[in-house]
Structure formats: structure tokens, C-alpha cells
Amino acid sequence: MERLQKVIAHAGIASRRKAEELIVKGKVKVNGQVVKELGTKVSGNDRIEVEGVQIESEEKVYYLFYKPRAVISAASDDKGRQVVTDFFPHISQRIYPIGRLDYDTSGLLLLTNDGEFANAIMHPRYEIPKTYVARLKGLPSREAIKKLEHGIMLEDGKTAPAKVKVTSFDKKMNKAIVEITIHEGRNRQVRRMFEAIGHPVSKLKREKLAFLTLHGLNAGEARELSPHEVKLLRTLSETGSIK
Incomplete structure (x- = not known):
């Protein structure tokens, strides 16, 4: 509805x-x-x-988009800034993003004109896993990583447990690259989680949503989801599993 x-x-x-x-x-x-x-x-x-x-119903369409940084996750912006739908001038349907990525965050974002599908994907009952890669200032300790893995208290409540892996670090430059997977969608959540352990994010990218990746796409590019992918996402949003 x-x-x-x-x-x-x-x-x-x-x-x-x-x-x-x-x-x-x-x-x-x-x-x-x-x-x-x-x-x-x-x-x-x-x-x-x-x-x-x-009125005639629009044909339902589903797109996977590689959002660049400095782009608004919306269909319009009252300040005249670039929005994600600006990258779809050839699409006749009135599509909009499912959820959002921050202005300064790049990565995987879905767009559609199917409201029922969008609501199912965002429903908190079966929150779909989202994997981000973050460049951090400083080198987080194992104890700090454990806090994120067990859930950390933010101003809007404690986060759910996250999967966290330090993929590389540079002692000389005092920075680290960390992969984190969460199942929630609070505003600027990943950035706030790392700030809470004393390691602000200098760059953030969403690389994966459920089984979907950015493979084959450059920033600003998109592809249609296949009917099978749409079906799998519906199943995942309804049951929490695609098995």
C-alpha cells in the first residue's frame, strides 16, 4: 500500500x-x-x-547504482546539488533510492519505482546486511574492534553486533582500512561507530548489500537488477534467508 x-x-x-x-x-x-x-x-x-x-501503472524497474561521493541520495534537492537520479536521464519511470548513502559516502545503492519492494528491503524485521570499507584515522586496537563486534552505545542506543575485519594498516601514515558489516540503517551509523572508538572515518564506501556487489561498475554507473536478483531480495526481506 x-x-x-x-x-x-x-x-x-x-x-x-x-x-x-x-x-x-x-x-x-x-x-x-x-x-x-x-x-x-x-x-x-x-x-x-x-x-x-x-492512470496507468508504470513498469517496475530496479537498478543497482555505484553512487559517487558528493551526490545526494534523493530524487531532488532544494539546494540544487547533484542527486542520484541525475545519473538516469534515459529512464522514463520516476525512480527513487531505497534508503540512502551519506553525501560524502560512495558505493552501492538501489533505486526503484516499486514502493512495496523498497519498503520490504528497508523493513527492520529482516534488515539486510550491508558491508562497508572504511579508511580510518589511527590504528584501532583489538579491544576497540571487539566493542564494535559486540555492539557499541551511540546517542540513539546500542548498535547490533557487527562483523569487523582490519584488512590493512599503515603505522607510518597512522591509518587503517577496515571492513565492517552491519544490519541496521541509522543515520551516519558507520561513521558514528568508528568515532565512538576514537578513530574517525576519512573515506567510506559501501561495497556490498546482501549478495549484491559493485563488480563491473565504475562510480556513476548503474545496471538493472535481474529478475532472479529481485526475487532473491524479496525472499531475503520476507524470511531473512535466501536458502
Whole structure:
């Protein structure tokens, strides 16, 4: 189920704000009935008319995108900054990112126009594992790494246990490369976790989401997910396993 104004916007009829105006003015019908409530939710089986014209559902699309740094994980930005959808000028569907990567974080991001799929992927019940590679300032001790592995207290609560592996370190430059896998999606979580152990992140990249990787892509490039990959992600979001 999705909000009516969102469905109208995704169909390319109008912007979200304009869709809300049309609803309030009584210009929208759902299954033959005028609807003026902005909180109304509809399903793919509902018949929606805007000013007497029935809207057609967009073909569902699913993309894996290698987000560069200094790009906003959104479909638009009121400050005029570059957003992830700017890299899809050839796509007629109104896609949007599933979740987000910070402005200064690069890596794997999914985009779609399938709200049901997006909600399933982000549902906290079966949080999908996400693997990041972080360049840290300083050389974390084994004790510090254990804190992350067992869960560490942040201002918004204790994190779930993480998988952490130091892949390289440079004593002379006083820096380390660490791989970390988490199952949560709090705001700037990975950066805050490393800050909590006294080793701020100087560079961060998401390299993996569940079984998906960035293999074959350069920053700013994308590929469509295969039907099999979409099916596996649905199964994982519903059951917590793809076995």
C-alpha cells in the first residue's frame, strides 16, 4: 500500500505537491469514489482517475547504482546539488533510492519505482546486511574492534553486533582500512561507530548489500537488477534467508 499522491507522482501525472493539490480539490477518484484525504493509501489493484483520466501503472524497474561521493541520495534537492537520479536521464519511470548513502559516502545503492519492494528491503524485521570499507584515522586496537563486534552505545542506543575485519594498516601514515558489516540503517551509523572508538572515518564506501556487489561498475554507473536478483531480495526481506 502506498500513499495516493505518491502513486500519482510515480505515474508521471504530476509532481507530489501538485498531486496533493488535485486530491484536496476533489479531482481524484479511487474505484469510482472521490478521495480528498491526503493520507489515503492504495494498492496496485485500485483504479485511480485523475481529472477523469485513469492512470496507468508504470513498469517496475530496479537498478543497482555505484553512487559517487558528493551526490545526494534523493530524487531532488532544494539546494540544487547533484542527486542520484541525475545519473538516469534515459529512464522514463520516476525512480527513487531505497534508503540512502551519506553525501560524502560512495558505493552501492538501489533505486526503484516499486514502493512495496523498497519498503520490504528497508523493513527492520529482516534488515539486510550491508558491508562497508572504511579508511580510518589511527590504528584501532583489538579491544576497540571487539566493542564494535559486540555492539557499541551511540546517542540513539546500542548498535547490533557487527562483523569487523582490519584488512590493512599503515603505522607510518597512522591509518587503517577496515571492513565492517552491519544490519541496521541509522543515520551516519558507520561513521558514528568508528568515532565512538576514537578513530574517525576519512573515506567510506559501501561495497556490498546482501549478495549484491559493485563488480563491473565504475562510480556513476548503474545496471538493472535481474529478475532472479529481485526475487532473491524479496525472499531475503520476507524470511531473512535466501536458502
